[in-house]
């Protein structure tokens with residue numbers, strides 16, 4: 152049984168401008184000790200998904216459908232007491248801005264100790280000692296002295312470590328980190344990711360929300376790519392980066408600047424994410440997709456298993472891969488069901504006959520990467 156099982160999740164915001172379909176029919180799982188990256192542009196629904204898992208959506212947001220099970224137990228509709236134990240206890244949270252997570256008028260030690268008191272049966276000195284141990288665990292030098300200081304005495308990176316210490320207070324099985332390194336400089340970011348790496352090695356599952364594919368590539372085992380509230384691709388990190396199967400993922404990857412790369416690359420994917428109060432019909436990505444056909448304007452593509460190795464098949468001339476249609480995992484016999492994409496190019500009975508030529512373009516990157524290593 153997976154630690155976290157999100158199934159057919161729908162989140163809506165009831166606004167004056169209409170009903171915003173912020174998360175639409177989203178499913179994913181996270182195993183114990185696993186690191187899942189959720190990526191996508193601004194407005195994709197990454198944060199709303201994280202908040203939904205913690206049942207922290209504020210008005211006018213509402214979980215409209217689906218199920219979220221943690222350790223086999225349903226979270227949607229759980230009692231307030233159960234949710235309190237879950238939040239910050241079994242599931243730790245780290246959000247982007249440490250300044251908003253820390254209270255300027257209490258010392259760092261008091262704040263971590265308070266989290267310890269709320270989520271464990273430790274009181275008084277035992278809670279304080281545990282707080283100092285947690286500050287030590289997250290790599291804060293001289294933790295006993297630092298515990299007596301106030302948040303403004305901490306740099307951004309150190310403050311974020313304090314937030315991580317608070318998130319660990321209840322000895323969680325899952326840490327949800329939403330853009331935890333955004334705003335930190337690259338060296339500090341790398342150090343914080345090292346810390347998360349170290350914590351994950353202790354069997355802590357991590358759901359890392361990021362718009363930065365580089366961060367996700369370095370840290371995660373699996374990736375979920377979201378576009379306009381929906382999952383458009385799911386794969387292991389290796390498959391996603393070397394064999395992207397959704398045109399949106401390919402676009403995100405081609406927007407990453409690379410050293411020594413003089414190819415004419417897109418700075419960003421042209422266009423913007425749609426207004427989720429009135430998303431485009433059919434595939435939500437079709438207005439921005441260079442491969443869109445008539446069928447894409449009509450049919451919302453389901454996530455289907457795709458074969459990560461299909462490009463090689465096409466090179467050898469076998470199968471139908473040359474026209475961009477990946478063989479379904481079940482047909483190829485390969486265990487590719489872990490790699491899924493929501494694009495009509497992979498739906499057997501779809502009226503789509505284009506050629507997703509980004510396979511070839513990205514393949515060039517793979518060769519570069521192999522040559523570099």
Ligand SMILES: Nc1ncnc2c1ncn2[C@@H]1O[C@H](COP(=O)(O)OP(=O)(O)OP(=O)(O)O)[C@@H](O)[C@H]1O
Nearest residue numbers: 164166171173192193194195196197198199200427
């Ligand atoms: N309080 C709210 N009221 C109305 N709509 C909202 C609210 N909060 C979020 N949304 C909508 O939900 C959608 C998903 O937002 P979300 O913040 O999850 O995106 P994101 O992928 O995390 O983006 P970012 O990287 O900018 O944080 C967006 O279309 C957003 O406009």
